[in-house]
Amino acid sequence: MHRPRREMIAETRAKLIAAARHAFGTIGYAEASMDDFTASAGLTRGALYHHFGDKKGLLQAVIAEIDGEMALRVNEVASKAPTRWQHFVDECTTYIEMALEPEIQRIMFRDGPAVLGDPAQWPNANACIASMTGHLTALQGEGVVVADVDPETVARLINGASSQAAQRIANSKDPEATSKKAIAAFKQLLEGLRKKP
Amino acid sequence: MHRPRREMIAETRAKLIAAARHAFGTIGYAEASMDDFTASAGLTRGALYHHFGDKKGLLQAVIAEIDGEMALRVNEVASKAPTRWQHFVDECTTYIEMALEPEIQRIMFRDGPAVLGDPAQWPNANACIASMTGHLTALQGEGVVVADVDPETVARLINGASSQAAQRIANSKDPEATSKKAIAAFKQLLEGLRKKP
DNA sequence: TCAATTGGCATACGAGGCGTATGCGAATAG
DNA sequence: CTATTCGCATACGCCTCGTATGCCAATTGA
Numbered sequence: 001m002h003r004p005r006r007e008m009i010a011e012t013r014a015k016l017i018a019a020a021r022h023a024f025g026t027i028g029y030a031e032a033s034m035d036d037f038t039a040s041a042g043l044t045r046g047a048l049y050h051h052f053g054d055k056k057g058l059l060q061a062v063i064a065e066i067d068g069e070m071a072l073r074v075n076e077v078a079s080k081a082p083t084r085w086q087h088f089v090d091e092c093t094t095y096i097e098m099a100l101e102p103e104i105q106r107i108m109f110r111d112g113p114a115v116l117g118d119p120a121q122w123p124n125a126n127a128c129i130a131s132m133t134g135h136l137t138a139l140q141g142e143g144v145v146v147a148d149v150d151p152e153t154v155a156r157l158i159n160g161a162s163s164q165a166a167q168r169i170a171n172s173k174d175p176e177a178t179s180k181k182a183i184a185a186f187k188q189l190l191e192g193l194r195k196k197p
Numbered sequence: 198m199h200r201p202r203r204e205m206i207a208e209t210r211a212k213l214i215a216a217a218r219h220a221f222g223t224i225g226y227a228e229a230s231m232d233d234f235t236a237s238a239g240l241t242r243g244a245l246y247h248h249f250g251d252k253k254g255l256l257q258a259v260i261a262e263i264d265g266e267m268a269l270r271v272n273e274v275a276s277k278a279p280t281r282w283q284h285f286v287d288e289c290t291t292y293i294e295m296a297l298e299p300e301i302q303r304i305m306f307r308d309g310p311a312v313l314g315d316p317a318q319w320p321n322a323n324a325c326i327a328s329m330t331g332h333l334t335a336l337q338g339e340g341v342v343v344a345d346v347d348p349e350t351v352a353r354l355i356n357g358a359s360s361q362a363a364q365r366i367a368n369s370k371d372p373e374a375t376s377k378k379a380i381a382a383f384k385q386l387l388e389g390l391r392k393k394p
Numbered sequence: 395t396c397a398a399t400t401g402g403c404a405t406a407c408g409a410g411g412c413g414t415a416t417g418c419g420a421a422t423a424g
Numbered sequence: 425c426t427a428t429t430c431g432c433a434t435a436c437g438c439c440t441c442g443t444a445t446g447c448c449a450a451t452t453g454a
Contacts, residue, residue, distance in 0.1 A: 005450055009402070030227065030312075033440065046404045049442075114227075114311030118364045149385050150378040153365065157382055160361025161354040167315045168353055181347040185354055188346050192389025202421055206431070230411065243433045246413075 013051050013061075015041040021062045025103030029059060029111035056115060063112055064124045070098055070108075071127030085144050088135045089190060092158055093183055095128060099166030100179075109163040120156060129155050136193075145193050154193065161186065210248050210258075212238040218259045222300030226256060226308035253312060260309055261321045267295055267305075268324030282341050285332045286387060289355055290380055292325060296363030297376075306360040317353060326352050333390075342390050351390065358383065 019041035023032035034045050034055060052058040077094045081087040099105055113119055120126070129152070136151035165182040172178035216238035220229035231242050231252060249255040274291045278284035296302055310316055317323070326349070333348035362379040369375035 005402090008450095012402080035440075044404055045441085047402075050402060054442080110311050110314075114307050117307075118368045120365055121368060146385060149382045153362075153375075153378045153382045154386075156361050156365055157358040157379070157386060160357040160359070162357070164353045164357025165350075168317060168350065171315045171318060178350075181350045182354070185346045185350045188343060189351075189354060189386045189389045192386045196393075202431090209431080232411075241433055242412085244431075247431060251413080 020058050067125040096162045096165050146195050217255050264322040293359045343392050
């Protein structure tokens with residue numbers, strides 16, 4: 001069984017995704033010319049249509065890749081927390097910090113939703129939400145979080161607030177100070193979820 | 198001083214905004230052909246470029262109009278509340294309810310941010326946020342809300358969570374049930390802002 | 395090893411949307 | 425009553441997208 005063929009194909013896909021990711025992350029989806037960024041990968045639109053169907057399909061692939069990376073990073077950081085509640089809070093703040101990166105902000109929080117619609121319905125791009133939902137469910141079981149809220153709903157609300165927080169920080173003249181304010185406000189909102197003794 | 202001239206100009210602007218608002222709100226900004234929706238208003242792109250500079254300028258005008266309407270509606274509903282805290286909560290839930298309308302959701306929460314960037318930096322389109330910020334500040338003065346959060350930051354976070362909540366409800370198979378869950382979760386988060394006795 | 399075939403990717407073509415330059419005609423000003 | 429402004433339409437070229445088509449290399453089967 002020969003492999004060069006399969007490898008070339010995988011490489012072509014990877015090159016397209018990388019080129020598109022860079023273009024989408026910098027100039028944005030709408031401004032990114034398919035001719036331009038395929039050429040920057042040494043390819044043409046022919047390859048793109050063959051592998052991904054259309055521009056939206058390629059965006060989906062880019063989003064799936066980024067989502068996977070984000071989930072990895074979130075768990076990596078948050079898993080060091082001593083308690084599960086702290087783990088959950090760290091997960092949220094890490095999420096905000098990642099959303100500060102221009103590429104993630106642009107693709108995952110601006111162009112993605114505009115082009116593909118509600119992120120909750122993206123296929124293979126909800127690893128972070130799934131993780132948060134899982135922790136919330138467990139925290140409810142442990143009696144730490146109030147029982148009468150739906151975990152995934154909360155996770156989605158947090159997701160929306162995070163993206164706003166990140167945008168606010170990123171566009172601020174004093175990102176350091178704004179970041180402190182945003183994370184403080186964020187943690188305060190999260191306190192509302194805790195069961196009072 | 199004759200008026201017909203001025204009136205015709207105002208009417209042209211209004212017709213363009215109305216046509217664009219309808220097109221943007223239904224098929225979306227990117228899919229809306231300027232030739233098509235100007236024609237539906239009995240005009241051409243010439244008028245559009247003359248009055249608004251380009252497609253983005255027209256979107257800004259549409260957004261300013263919608264924002265004004267939203268602020269009016271929010272205050273109308275919420276001003277009936279007995280306490281200021283209740284007023285604030287009603288403001289938030291009304292905001293979510295408005296975000297359920299497809300036109301508002303599409304233009305204000307999806308295409309708007311994608312095309313024009315961070316809503317916090319839109320000119321003349323932050324009436325709702327300003328109102329929420331004002332109430333939060335007052336509530337802090339009254340000792341109802343914890344003092345160590347920045348009002349506008351909180352208002353923005355709430356704005357982000359609202360738009361997510363609205364999307365979730367709108368795309369749900371059982372909007373009624375989802376709406377209940379979303380608003381419940383939302384109120385729970387808001388509880389985090391209250392000062393504990 | 396060699397023909398047959400698959401399929402990955404490039405090229406070519408047509409359609410449509412955008413921005414700019416230009417032109418016309420009516421309302422206003424002096 | 426003439427001159428001028430300016431609101432808006434028309435005309436042109438560029439760019440981008442999607443599809444149809446073609447080519448060549450890699451695989452398969454005998």
